[in-house]
Amino acid sequence: xxxxxxxxxxxxxVCIMILLxxxxxxxxxETLASARQKEGKTVTVIAKLDKSAAVPIEYDPAKNPNLxxxxxxxxxxxxxxxxxxxxxxxxxxxxxxxxxxxxxQGNVFEITRKDGxxxxxxxxYKDDPKAAANNLTQN
Numbered sequence: 001x002x003x004x005x006x007x008x009x010x011x012x013x014v015c016i017m018i019l020l021x022x023x024x025x026x027x028x029x030e031t032l033a034s035a036r037q038k039e040g041k042t043v044t045v046i047a048k049l050d051k052s053a054a055v056p057i058e059y060d061p062a063k064n065p066n067l068x069x070x071x072x073x074x075x076x077x078x079x080x081x082x083x084x085x086x087x088x089x090x091x092x093x094x095x096x097x098x099x100x101x102x103x104x105q106g107n108v109f110e111i112t113r114k115d116g117x118x119x120x121x122x123x124x125y126k127d128d129p130k131a132a133a134n135n136l137t138q139n
Contacts, residue, residue: 032078035104045100047072059088084111096122
C-alpha cells in the first residue's frame with residue numbers, strides 16, 4: 001500500500017469517530033410516559049409548568065439554594081415532579097413551555113446539569129396585535 005492510501009484510511013476512520021461522537025449527543029423529544037420507560041437514561045421532554053399544584057414551585061434558598069422542585073404536565077396530560085439541582089430559573093412562572101433534559105428516577109424527573117432546563121416564554125406581543133403593529137411601524 002502506498003502512504004497516501006494509509007493516510008486516507010486513517011482520515012476516514014477519524015471522520016467516522018467524529019460522526020459517532022456527535023450521534024451520541026443527538027436526542028429526540030419524549031413524553032413523560034416514554035421517559036418513565038427509559039428510566040435512568042437521559043431524555044429531553046417538553047412540558048408545561050403545572051400551575052394547578054398546591055405549590056407550583058418549591059424553592060427555599062435558605063434551606064437549600066441548589067434545589068428547585070416543581071410539577072410539569074406534558075402534551076398528553078402526564079404529570080411528574082421535577083427536581084432541578086440548581087437555583088430557580090428567572091421568570092419560570094411566566095413560562096409557556098419548559099424543555100427539560102434529564103433522567104427519570106421513579107416518578108421524579110431529575111436534572112443534574114445547569115443547562116438541563118430551557119424556559120420558553122410567550123411572546124410579549126402574542127395577545128396584543130396593536131402593540132405588535134406599533135412595534136413594526138417604529139422600526
